[in-house]
Amino acid sequence: MFENIRNRFEETGPLTDSEFDYIFRHFTTRKYKKHQFILQEGADVDNEYFLVKGLVRSYCILPNGKERILQFAWENCWITQYSAYFFNAQAGLFIDCIEDVELLCLSRESRERIIDEFPVIERYFRKRSRIGIAWCENRILSLLNYDTKKGYDEFMNEYRVIINRIPKHFIASYLGVSREALSRIKMA
Amino acid sequence: MFENIRNRFEETGPLTDSEFDYIFRHFTTRKYKKHQFILQEGADVDNEYFLVKGLVRSYCILPNGKERILQFAWENCWITQYSAYFFNAQAGLFIDCIEDVELLCLSRESRERIIDEFPVIERYFRKRSRIGIAWCENRILSLLNYDTKKGYDEFMNEYRVIINRIPKHFIASYLGVSREALSRIKMA
Numbered sequence: 142m143f144e145n146i147r148n149r150f151e152e153t154g155p156l157t158d159s160e161f162d163y164i165f166r167h168f169t170t171r172k173y174k175k176h177q178f179i180l181q182e183g184a185d186v187d188n189e190y191f192l193v194k195g196l197v198r199s200y201c202i203l204p205n206g207k208e209r210i211l212q213f214a215w216e217n218c219w220i221t222q223y224s225a226y227f228f229n230a231q232a233g234l235f236i237d238c239i240e241d242v243e244l245l246c247l248s249r250e251s252r253e254r255i256i257d258e259f260p261v262i263e264r265y266f267r268k269r270s271r272i273g274i275a276w277c278e279n280r281i282l283s284l285l286n287y288d289t290k291k292g293y294d295e296f297m298n299e300y301r302v303i304i305n306r307i308p309k310h311f312i313a314s315y316l317g318v319s320r321e322a323l324s325r326i327k328m329a
Numbered sequence: 330m331f332e333n334i335r336n337r338f339e340e341t342g343p344l345t346d347s348e349f350d351y352i353f354r355h356f357t358t359r360k361y362k363k364h365q366f367i368l369q370e371g372a373d374v375d376n377e378y379f380l381v382k383g384l385v386r387s388y389c390i391l392p393n394g395k396e397r398i399l400q401f402a403w404e405n406c407w408i409t410q411y412s413a414y415f416f417n418a419q420a421g422l423f424i425d426c427i428e429d430v431e432l433l434c435l436s437r438e439s440r441e442r443i444i445d446e447f448p449v450i451e452r453y454f455r456k457r458s459r460i461g462i463a464w465c466e467n468r469i470l471s472l473l474n475y476d477t478k479k480g481y482d483e484f485m486n487e488y489r490v491i492i493n494r495i496p497k498h499f500i501a502s503y504l505g506v507s508r509e510a511l512s513r514i515k516m517a
Contacts, residue, residue: 279467
């Protein structure tokens with residue numbers, strides 16, 4: 142549990158054991174069972190989550206009652222609703238568990254404190270934000286420029302390491318197609 | 330031209346005149362006429378752009394030949410295709426000028442250098458990335474959860490300071506609706 146997050150932070154520079162211990166005390170650990178909610182629409186978004194174990198999804202519910210999946214996160218991924226986390230707003234989406242989950246929570250205040258105190262942590266979060274922005278930009282482009290076969294191929298590539306852990310109807314909900322349409326794409 | 334970017338950087342801490350002069354030497358200035366391209370699909374994305382004057386849009390061309398607008402940027406905004414800029418890839422979209430434009434270009438290498446040398450610049454870019462991620466996340470949610478009237482209201486709110494400078498057919502292209510549908514929404 143400690144090692145994964147330490148390895149991540151040390152991507153941008155070394156930390157001594159005592160520095161890391163101090164940083165790690167800013168996290169809290171939580172466990173969830175499959176199907177439990179980590180975040181629900183309307184709740185305050187006070188935490189960012191680092192996945193130690195398990196698989197989760199974020200999604201919104203459309204006016205017609207259907208779900209659309211925004212993204213999946215698994216071991217060593219971070220997830221929250223950043224627009225609400227950074228700017229102290231309420232959630233506009235849900236995050237729930239596809240498997241049993243263990244995670245580390247980092248509150249806004251704790252995040253600011255460790256960033257202020259450790260330049261290596263500020264660098265880590267700046268660099269990680271590049272991945273987040275690039276991911277979001279690609280997701281926007283694929284939603285604008287909608288080609289289901291291309292979307293499916295991109296999905297299979299992006300999520301290849303966990304593809305067998307994602308139920309088929311969740312893949313359809315990510316792509317915005319029916320299960321039948323998904324089957325046709327796979328056979329094409 | 331100098332003042333706008335200096336004010337931005339000093340949001341995260343003061344810079345002396347000589348520090349700012351040194352930082353500013355990492356930028357190059359460019360001018361474009363209305364309709365000129367700043368970036369074209371397939372080109373290397375070596376720069377991030379800070380708008381000093383004028384209005385631009387980024388957009389992609391769909392397989393059916395239609396344009397879909399990703400975003401608009403105007404005075405004091407930054408724009409590029411970040412997924413390509415950060416990771417040294419080729420552009421998957423276009424950026425062109427809706428008005429005559431003056432801008433500052435910051436190359437990847439120059440950006441890394443001033444971030445390495447000035448913690449206040451690293452902080453500035455980390456904090457700005459929060460705005461970028463939040464914007465992207467909201468754009469994804471509005472594309473997933475598509476309600477044209479809500480999308481129009483959000484658009485009018487987000488772009489209210491420049492709404493009179495954006496041609497109506499570009500608003501339709503941002504929202505993904507026809508001009509006729511846009512007129513109906515406005516009258517609703």
